[in-house]
Amino acid sequence: MIITAGITIIFNLLTILILIFGLFHNFENPKNKAIYGYVIAGGMIPYLILLTLYIILEILYKQDYLYVGLILCVLSPFIIGKLVNYETLKKYTVVQILCFAVSLMVLVLKYFI
Numbered sequence: 853m854i855i856t857a858g859i860t861i862i863f864n865l866l867t868i869l870i871l872i873f874g875l876f877h878n879f880e881n882p883k884n885k886a887i888y889g890y891v892i893a894g895g896m897i898p899y900l901i902l903l904t905l906y907i908i909l910e911i912l913y914k915q916d917y918l919y920v921g922l923i924l925c926v927l928s929p930f931i932i933g934k935l936v937n938y939e940t941l942k943k944y945t946v947v948q949i950l951c952f953a954v955s956l957m958v959l960v961l962k963y964f965i
Contacts, residue, residue: 853913856906857963863899864956868949870895875945900926903955925955 870892879885904926910919928951936944 853906853909854963856902856909857959860899860902860906861956861959863895863902864952864959867892867895867899868952868956871945871949871952875942875949896929899952900929906959919958922955922958925951 874888874892877888879888903922907919907922907926910916928948932944932948
């Protein structure tokens, strides 16, 4: 469990940093914006898979149902993806960062404090 939590925390921090970089960087070249999209996917997909695995392991092995709330952090990119348009992209990016920060705090508080 600690290994899964540690790897999840690393990908969580990586994804938060990638989203913050995109929030403050102005992409003028479409090629750079496409590369940034691939980098987001490369950070976010493993994070979502690892967090889902972590939630399943917590529920199955420890019967700790408090982690069911983290399912919202897993589903948030898909919910936000349905709601976002070009004008509201920055606002929803901040919401996404906050969702990832909440899951990061839960993981850190569980295993390192």
